[in-house]
Amino acid sequence: MTRYFTLSLKTVLTRPELIFWAIIFVEFWVLMWAYVFGVHIPAHEEAVKDYVSTAYGGLTILSLSATATTIAYALIYSSKSIKFVTKYTRLSPSRFMVENAVSSITVLLIVSAIMFASMIIVFWHRFGLLVLPHNPPGLFAATLLSAVFLYALSSFLSLLIVVLRAPRSASFIAFVPLMLGFLAYASPWIDFRIIAYISPFNCISSLFYHYYSGKQPVTGGIFMPGDKELMDTMLTASSLTTWTITLLILDIILLRRMRGVGIEEIRIV
Amino acid sequence: MIEVVDLEVSYGRSRKPVLRNVNAVFDCKSLVLGPNGSGKTTLFRALCGLTSIRRGRILIDGLDVERIYAKTGLxxxxxxxxxxxxxxxxxxxxxxxxxxxxxxxxxxxxxxxxxxxxxxxxxxxxxxxxxxxxxxxxxxxxxxxxxAKHVLLDEPFEQLDPARKSRLIRYLADYDGIIILNTHETWLVRSLEDWRAFFMFEGVLYGPVLVKELLEARFSLREEANPIMRMMISGRAVSLVKDGGRMPLLSLESLDRVYELALEGERGDEILHAQP
Incomplete structure (x- = not known):
């Protein structure tokens, strides 16, 4: 790894927007879920575990999508210099992609770990129960797959801005992950039905719930009255994997097309 | 060595080229002199493959600039x-x-x-x-x-005070490689006598000439016989001559003045000839 890897990791992790939107803001909602929304949850292990798993699925996707928005911004910032450094330094295009991907995925995993640790501590304090995931390796695998997906989405969006020569859309497009993350966060109140399989953000939230609680996730509306439709976990994981592979292929295609774009057509945010 | 062959560059979907028919070989330390907005920075971007080329090609040490990747130190x-x-x-x-x-x-x-x-x-x-x-x-x-073997310096003296400018010149003179430096300031000519110079006006590159030939050179807004160089500025022939011209290159703070006078047309010539 070159010095780009460590500096990129440090830069993204210390960006104020990441610290605020992905950590502080979501931690506020962790406290709300624990001390305000959770007042009527009985101190019964099964009920608490189900509640904590739902909170983990919803709040972690919110935090990770805010991180993805920061990563998209960081990539847009670098876009003018990427063309030069990949031509005349030892950071070749493939090496750049690998180092950028590894540093971004590491950031997403660190943010997940912060969310994980804080939720265990806060909910333990609130309910007096240590709620640990039912399937830790499964939860880690789902987190890793989600991190790869969110990186692929962030780079796809930033490359799209460059290739479409649409710098004015940068602020809007970089926020797409956060907007979709908020939609997935609404799933305890809204039954998304088939969309729960199509939206990768809902898939992430459902997989987190599944591996944390050990139960089958539902398509949505868990806090609402009425029958619930159980989700097929394999199908959910397959949908997220398909999205990830598709976006990675699109990234490669866009990266090739980016070569024809002059740096004067790219904006630094 | 950087070789530019029949280069034409335009931005976006614009039909009007920013650089036109640029042909040059940069195989030693060189200056690119031209007024602001003449296309010097665009030329530099094109030389390192950062801008889309409409026509022509650029070779760096024989390699097509479009196909260069991970060439450290080039x-x-x-x-x-x-x-x-x-x-x-x-x-x-x-x-x-x-x-x-x-x-x-x-x-x-x-x-x-x-x-x-x-x-x-x-x-x-x-x-x-x-x-x-x-x-x-x-x-x-x-x-x-x-x-690096080739260093492109875009207006490196801009905003520097005279003492710092002369310190930077020392580093440029001692540099072991090919420096291509663009500027609109003419005072540099005195300090870099053994370099070569190109002129750029309205996206067209003229030259090269030896910088030492420019020490006594003068601009004329007429078509003079035996010029060092003849250029076209706003459809008007401008000659750089050893004798006979009215505007010594070194008396100009910036090449923007040549451009301004050429734009004045006949009046520019009168202004020039009215000068003592």
């Missing part, structure tokens, strides 16, 4: 936008580019100390937090410290 530039890979403090930026280019951090610090940019600034500020002069100094120092 070329370096002082454009702030290409040195903005990460929004880090200057101190980290220097070490990042030293690592990526195999450059010499200590050399960059030495140049910056000579140009009056102290350690405290380097440790506390990012590129976009620098003044215009500091930004030029930092980017030029990073470009020179890479010790």
């Amino acid at each position: 070329i370096m530039v002082n454009f702030p936008e290409v040195l903005s890979l990460l929004p880090v403090k200057i101190h980290d930026l220097i070490s990042l580019y030293a690592d990526l280019t195999g450059g010499d951090k200590a050399f960059a610090y030495r140049v910056l100390a000579d140009l009056g940019v102290g350690e405290e600034i380097l440790r506390s500020r990012r590129l976009h937090e620098l003044s215009a002069g500091q930004l030029k100094a930092v980017c030029t120092a990073i470009a020179l410290s890479a010790h």
